[in-house]
Amino acid sequence: MIVGLSNPKKEYHQTRHNVGSWFVYLLAQRYLKILKEEKKFFGFTSFLNIESNYIRLLVPNIFMNLNGKSVFKMASFYNIHLNEILIVHDDLELNPGIAKLKHSYGHNGHNGLRSIICTFKKKTNFHRFRIGIGRPSSKSQVSSFVLSIPDKCEKFSIKQSILHAIEETIHSFILKT
Known part of the structure; x- marks a missing residue:
């Protein structure tokens, strides 16, 4: 299963916090x-069938938390174990244009990851694709930053990293499981 973390699509789809959903779309x-x-x-x-690998896709349409x-x-519902799930999300620690695959890690302040960890009873045994969005200059601006739309140059870099991450996901995650 591949999940792109998001806030409700209608209001927030173009924001930095929804880059996980951009990946899935x-x-x-x-x-x-x-x-x-x-x-x-x-x-x-939706679902994909890639070389006999049946993959469910999900973009939550509820608030990140x-x-x-x-x-x-x-x-x-589909009896999918946590270690069979790839969570794709925005990451303040990475610059736009950078994406990294990670396994079994805490939430690092990300409300969507925190929600998953809490819902699955403190388990962190899942794969993550971190899509860089950069960080605002002040910690007090984080909330408004993640809920804002990236500028044209940032958006281009983010989309390029997503396209690269999709290729990486197909070759490293889907075809090896």
């Missing part, structure tokens, strides 16, 4: 799939 687009709203999972879903509820609902 671009991945689905690459395989000519459309994500459809599924209220029982509190989000938008509740994303764990959406991930847990879908994982439980």
Whole structure:
């Protein structure tokens, strides 16, 4: 299962905090799939079949601090274990244009990751793709920064890192599991 963390699509889709959802939408687009709203999972879903690997896609359509509820609902319904889930999210510690794969790590202040860890009873046994969005100059600006739309240059760098991350995901994560 691949999850792109997000706030509700209508209001926040273009913001930095929703780059995880950008990843899932671009991945689905690459395989000519459309994500459809599924209220029982509190989000938008689809699936891919890549070389006999059946992968569920999820973009929660609830607030970031509740994303764990959406991930847990879908994982439980399809009997997907936490270590079979890739969570894609924005990361303040990485500059735009940088993406890194990581396994089994804490939330580092990210409310979507915190929600998942709490919902799955403090377990962190999942894979993560961190998409860099950069950091504002002041800690007091973090909330408004992540909920704002990146400028044209940042958006280009972020999308390039997402496209690279998609290739990396297909080769490193999907085809090896």
